[in-house]
Amino acid sequence: MRFFLGLDGGGTKTACALCDEDGLIVGFSVGGPSNHLSLARGEEALREALRDVVEDAFSRAGIGRPRLSAACLALAGVGLDGRSPVAARVACEVVPADDIVLENDAVAALVGATAKDWGVVVISGTGSIAVGIDREGRRARAGGWGYLIGDEGSGYDIGRRGLTAVARAHDGxxxxxxxxEKALAHYRLDTLDGLRSVLYRSETKAKDIASFAPLVVAAACEGDAASVDILQTAGRExxxxxxxxxxxxxxxDEEFDVAPCGSVFKAGQLVVGPFRSELLRAAPSARIVSPRFPAVIGALMIALRRSGRVVDGAVLSNMARGCLECGLPVGDVGEATCEGKD
Amino acid sequence: MRFFLGLDGGGTKTACALCDEDGLIVGFSVGGPSNHLSLARGEEALREALRDVVEDAFSRAGIGRPRLSAACLALAGVGLDGRSPVAARVACEVVPADDIVLENDAVAALVGATAKDWGVVVISGTGSIAVGIDREGRRARAGGWGYLIGDEGSGYDIGRRGLTAVARAHDGxxxxxxxxEKALAHYRLDTLDGLRSVLYRSETKAKDIASFAPLVVAAACEGDAASVDILQTAGRExxxxxxxxxxxxxxxDEEFDVAPCGSVFKAGQLVVGPFRSELLRAAPSARIVSPRFPAVIGALMIALRRSGRVVDGAVLSNMARGCLECGLPVGDVGEATCEGKD
Incomplete structure (x- = not known):
């Protein structure tokens, strides 16, 4: 039996899955962050993070430590062209595979979410990015410039706009x-004069600001005009x-899948509505699909295809079963489209 | 002869001036930052910074070390109400004065810029804030929420919007x-793909982003539509x-002075024009005046008034002379109004 490895590594956590040639998932593990560009000790930290999560996946699989036919490591610190000398060196040391593919993590998200090897994914969590691949394998990205000058439509952007609205309202x-009121309660303050010291004394600023985004969603659900506007702007962006x-x-003019992924889209129609309008105006035949598999499964698909295995319906249903067993989120394996949750 | 001390302390530097009861400046010095809220060692760092700059001013003055009649310490870390237990404690230890007034640094900027004890100041450098005082001494502020959720119209805001425009243009x-082109040259990059790592590897992010603002001004002067829009938006904000x-x-409905201070206003009409329109729409009798004295001289004025000394024309011209001798910027001492530099 041949075995394959898929790995999805980001700034927060790293997921690793092993499957056989039929797509049956035999081992799954989650470890710490593995974006070597944002980790203090860079290459060394990446090596440790990958070694830990891969070893863990092997030991859970109970298949010994066979040499893998192919592995796909999808990492946040790797460019859209799949190039990263540091990550390539570490991957060869840590993963025992005949063939190793490096990918940007958004590419694995796209392949997992669409269960295809081409289409478009838009990811909006703390940050935001859009990545597309066409039938010929050409790639493009937009966004992903980080919280200082980009990340429009992200949780950070929504949180920042929400807190800016608070400051502007306070000033007149x-x-x-x-x-x-929500900011006062969230930050446990008596007056907004304390907001500056709360925000600027902390170290993890982007995540702190993004943590205010759910309150903007809650306020929008209560009909707050400023919050509705912020979410609609995010959707358009x-x-x-x-x-x-x-x-x-x-x-x-093509028909293709667009998968909206990440927590921000869970806000529902307030975000998804303007997102859909903006997209369909430029690409009327685009299909907005609910994400089917997480990025770690997308990485597995890339590894399987790399070794010549066709990812057909049988493989996909094995993967879906495996996801359920591992507690991984899995969408409808049919041709479901996502109209957003109202 | 009675002597007075004025001090203007911010996140970048601290200026200290000594004058006699006629407003003649006898000593002046500049030292390191003294915002105890942003300094790593807080109170201790504040004590050292104030002690150094005060001692330096005394030794340059050559008046020995007489007990001062009054001192005004205007500090960035002090609230608009002039309260700060930490700063008050340190000031009493470091400054030998019969009477010590603590002030927010923007209040000293207002008094210095208008050479009056009431009016409005709008400061826009790396950050931005507006502070007003009415005839009865009541105070109000707007802005000053820092780079994460505020600072609209500041150098940071202009730089951020400029770099965001670059990212959006690159993405399509x-x-x-x-x-x-300006960003590529400024950051010495071959392609914009390197911009992320340049911006996110640095520690002093707000200042880095603000350092792009002069390029937005340059681009606007060359007729770049995006840059013109950014500067006009800043002026309106x-x-x-x-x-x-x-x-x-x-x-x-009052006649009062509004002093625009800080580097952003040096962009001229592109910023000052929308600033004036916005202001005059709400307050048609407001007088936009060119800043007359820097904040450290404003602090001296507060100290003089505290001791009962009237800050009259004679005192102001002594101060203006002293500023020229110390190399301090000083505006027209007449009733000049600022229409911005074209």
Whole structure:
């Protein structure tokens, strides 16, 4: 029996899955962060993180430590061209495989979410990015510039706009919003004068700001005009990033899948509505699909295909079963489309 | 002869001036930062910074070390109400004065810039803030929320919007702007793909981003539409912060001075024009005045007034002479109004 490895490594955690040639998942593990660009000790930290999570996956699989036919490591610190000398060196040391593919993590997210080898993915969590691949394998990205100058439509962006609305309302530069009350409660403050010291004394600023995004969603659900506007703007921005990818690849007149992934889309129609409008205006035949598999399974698919294995319906249903057993989120394996949760 | 001390302490540097009861400046010195809220060792660092700069001013003055009649310490880490237990404790230890006034640094900037004890100041450098004082001494502020959720119209805001325009143009989410070429040259990059690592590997992020603002000004002068829009938006935002202060103090129908201070206003009409329009719409009798004295001289004025000394024309011209001798910037001592530099 041949075995394959898929790995999805980001700034927060790393997931690793092993499967056989029929797509049956035999081992799964989750470890610490593995973006070597953001880790203090860089290459050394990446080596440790990958070694730990891969060893863990092997020991859970109970298949010994066979040499793998192929492995795909999808890492946040790898460019869209799959190149990273550091990650390539570490991967060869840590993963015992005949063939190792390095990928950007968004590419694995795209393959997993669409269960295809081409299409568009728009990811919006703390940060945001859109990545597309066409039938010929050409790639394009938009967004992903980080919280300082980009990440439009992300949780960070939504949180920042929410807190800015609070500051403006407090000064009298902007209209009142119930976000003022929500900010006071969230940060456990008596007055907003304490907000500066709360925000600027912390180290993990981007995540702190993003943690305010769910309160913007809650306020929007209560009808707060400022919050509704922030979420609709986020949706449009995410749509714009998808459109930029579509245009770069010349997909305007094609039928293709677009998978919206990440926590921000869980806000539902307030985000998904403007996202869809913006996208369909430029690409009327685009299909917005609910994400089917997580990125770690996308990485497995890439590894299987690399070794010549066709990822057919039988493989996909084995993978779906494996995901359920491992507690991994898995969408409808049919041709479901996502209209957002209202 | 009685002597007075004025001090202006911020996150970058601290200026200290000594004068006699006629406003003649006898000693002046500049030292390191003294915002105890942003310094790593807080109170201890504040004590050292104040002691150094005060001792330096005394030794340059050559007046020995007489007990001062009054001193005003205007510090970035002090609230608009002049309260700060830490700063008060340190000031009493370090400054030998019969009377010590603590102030927010923007209040000293207001008094120095207008050479009056009431009016409005709008400061826009790396960050931005507006502060107003009415005839009765009531105070209001707007802005000053820092780079994460505020600082609209600041050098940081202008730099961030400029770099965001670069990222959007690169992705195809926005129109082309000559800021793309300027960013490549400024950061010495062959392609914009390197921009992320340049921006996120650095420690002093707000200042780094603000350092791109002069390039936005340069691009606007070359007619770049995106840059012109960014500067006009900044001007409007700074006008809005002034208006918020005006409304909080009920100054809409009064004649009063508004002093625009800080490097952003040096961009000229592109910023000052929208700033003036926004301000005059709410307060048609407001007078936009060119800043007359720096904040450290404003602190001296507060100290003189505290001891009962009237800051009259004779005192002001002595101060102006002293500023020229110390190499301090000093504006027209007449009733000049600032229409911005074109």
């Amino acid at each position: 530069r902007g209209n009142y919003t119930i976000l003022v 995410l749509g714009l990033s998808a459109v930029a990818v579509v245009k770069a690849l010349g997909l305007e | 989410r926005g129109n082309y702007t000559i800021l793309v 700074l006008g809005l912060s002034a208006v918020a202060v005006v409304k909080a103090l009920g100054l809409e």
